[in-house]
Amino acid sequence: MNFCPKCGSIVEQAIPAGDNRLRDICTSPDCGKIHYQNPRVITGCIVESDEKILFCRRAIQPRYGLWTLPAGFLENSETISEGAARETMEEANAEVDVIDLFSVFTLAHINQVYMLFRATLKTPHFGPGIESLEVELLGESQIPWDQLAFAAITETMRLYFADRESGSFRTHIGEMRPIEGDEFHEYQVDMLT
Ligand SMILES: [Zn+2]
Incomplete structure (x- = not known):
């Protein structure tokens, strides 16, 4: 995922606080949505x-x-x-x-x-x-x-x-x-x- 489906900002991979896996996270401070992907x-x-x-x-x-x-x-x-x-x-x-x-x-x-x-x-x-x-x-x-x-x-x-x-x-x-x-x-x- 390159862009946030919610707001269109750039997405980066990072491990959210309290998590232990890389996630796609929106870089916009106004959005910041974590895009979880599951089977x-x-x-x-x-x-x-x-x-x-x-x-x-x-x-x-x-x-x-x-x-x-x-x-x-x-x-x-x-x-x-x-x-x-x-x-x-x-x-x-x-x-x-x-x-x-x-x-x-x-x-x-x-x-x-x-x-x-x-x-x-x-x-x-x-x-x-x-x-x-x-x-x-x-x-x-x-x-x-x-x-x-x-x-x-x-x-x-x-x-x-x-x-x-x-x-x-x-x-x-x-x-x-x-x-x-x-x-x-x-x-x-x-x-x-
Ligand atoms: Zn976003």
Whole structure:
């Protein structure tokens, strides 16, 4: 951040009194606003239908053309389950009933928290929204594992099919860190539950 969104003055990084982290602080003595930045929540759905899962192929960067679950940034004034259903409507034109929380992954290096819910289709209708090239129900054997857009989605689906195989779903909470020096962005995954 270079300029204060509140007053337009120059912003400098400093540690405020009583704090222990660098913050963006407005240099205007009349304003002086501290612009805190915090992680963002990405919420979305694992939409189940007849043993298949609804996947979207991305029509936007990053990861154009790769497959993902319908998911996106949580908006102000909505709950995580509302955000998951909204993103599913926006990206896949699918109206869903959210069942329960399936996975939570913290990616601290990019300041993101993924929260993905199991959900079912309210109606059999779905299709690409403006951010998707195509939307398909895919069985486990049809999933293009090497063309999934995001590591947290890949890990979530791996856990999902393992749970389905075992006959019971539970909530999984984990942390993902990129393996240092790995240009292919392999991740170390630590599960807390
Ligand atoms: Zn200011």
